[in-house]
Amino acid sequence: MAVYKRTYRRYDGPLTPQWSRFLVLTRYSLYTLFDSRPFTAFVVLSAIPLLLSGVLIYLSHSPMARTLLQLPGPIIKIDPKFFRQVLLNQGWLAFLMTAWAGPGLVAPDLANQALPLYLSRPFSRAEYVLGKMGVLFLLLSAITWLPVLLLFGLQAGLEAGWFKENYWIMGSIFLAGMLWISVISLLSLAISAWVRWRMVASAFLFGIFFVGAAFANMINGILNTSWGHLLNLGHLIFGVIWPKLFRVAVDAAGANPHARRPHLPPGMVALAPLPIPLWQACMVVVVACAVCLLLLNRRLRAREVVRG
Numbered sequence: 001m002a003v004y005k006r007t008y009r010r011y012d013g014p015l016t017p018q019w020s021r022f023l024v025l026t027r028y029s030l031y032t033l034f035d036s037r038p039f040t041a042f043v044v045l046s047a048i049p050l051l052l053s054g055v056l057i058y059l060s061h062s063p064m065a066r067t068l069l070q071l072p073g074p075i076i077k078i079d080p081k082f083f084r085q086v087l088l089n090q091g092w093l094a095f096l097m098t099a100w101a102g103p104g105l106v107a108p109d110l111a112n113q114a115l116p117l118y119l120s121r122p123f124s125r126a127e128y129v130l131g132k133m134g135v136l137f138l139l140l141s142a143i144t145w146l147p148v149l150l151l152f153g154l155q156a157g158l159e160a161g162w163f164k165e166n167y168w169i170m171g172s173i174f175l176a177g178m179l180w181i182s183v184i185s186l187l188s189l190a191i192s193a194w195v196r197w198r199m200v201a202s203a204f205l206f207g208i209f210f211v212g213a214a215f216a217n218m219i220n221g222i223l224n225t226s227w228g229h230l231l232n233l234g235h236l237i238f239g240v241i242w243p244k245l246f247r248v249a250v251d252a253a254g255a256n257p258h259a260r261r262p263h264l265p266p267g268m269v270a271l272a273p274l275p276i277p278l279w280q281a282c283m284v285v286v287v288a289c290a291v292c293l294l295l296l297n298r299r300l301r302a303r304e305v306v307r308g
Contacts, residue, residue: 025131061158102188103201136185145177186292193299240281
């Protein structure tokens with residue numbers, strides 16, 4: 001048929017439901033990520049610590065296996081500290097995965113001026129952000145709180161009566177994992193929206209946590225205070241909020257810089273600053289997430305004004 005004989009015809013195919021339309025972005029972004037063999041290998045390797053944790057749980061409840069391996073008694077105590085440590089290990093793997101995948105989610109669309117094409121479709125800016133965040137939420141959930149919940153189920157199935165006393169750990173695992181995923185996902189998307197070079201964006205993400213931690217320790221040491229920890233998002237989440245969720249004691253050395261100085265006179269140790277309260281840690285984390293959303297809202301526009 002000649003081109004001039006073609007007329008406009010409305011699309012009559014199936015329509016994606018409006019509530020799940022943003023998942024189209026998630027699906028195609030996942031396809032792009034898993035086209036990379038190194039990234040796929042990293043996802044597979046991130047399951048190794050979880051498998052080792054499962055082996056530890058099994059050996060702790062199997063006298064026959066310990067006898068065959070000539071291990072004296074239970075290897076490790078399975079308690080809230082154990083699940084917190086497993087989730088912490090996976091959390092840092094999730095951070096590395098975010099530093100790898102996050103900067104490439106938004107920056108290419110802005111660099112190639114493709115955002116107007118997205119927003120000219122039945123996508124809002126909120127749905128665009130949800131679609132991109134869905135990539136990180138699915139990937140990071142698959143290596144953090146979801147498998148740790150499976151380990152919790154393994155422990156509950158091997159020890160009678162354990163679930164009745166520790167059922168609350170399930171909620172702690174979920175909340176702790178989702179908190180960490182939300183923070184690093186929003187940070188990576190906000191950085192990706194403003195920094196178009198992938199390597200530089202990854203460096204910014206590392207700098208927020210590691211350079212921020214260095215500044216926090218420097219402020220604490222110079223000013224004899226613990227307020228510097230407010231600049232350290234990693235400490236606020238792992239050292240303040242997570243211990244409350246898992247009902248474990250806060251690490252004194254991490255919460256109070258004077259705990260590392262046993263040579264100080266007792267009077268000086270007594271005047272040591274108190275650790276960061278829970279409400280302040282939560283407030284700083286909420287403010288950080290709000291700033292990321294504001295940066296995304298500012299950057300994600302259907303048009304861009306360039307001033308020469």
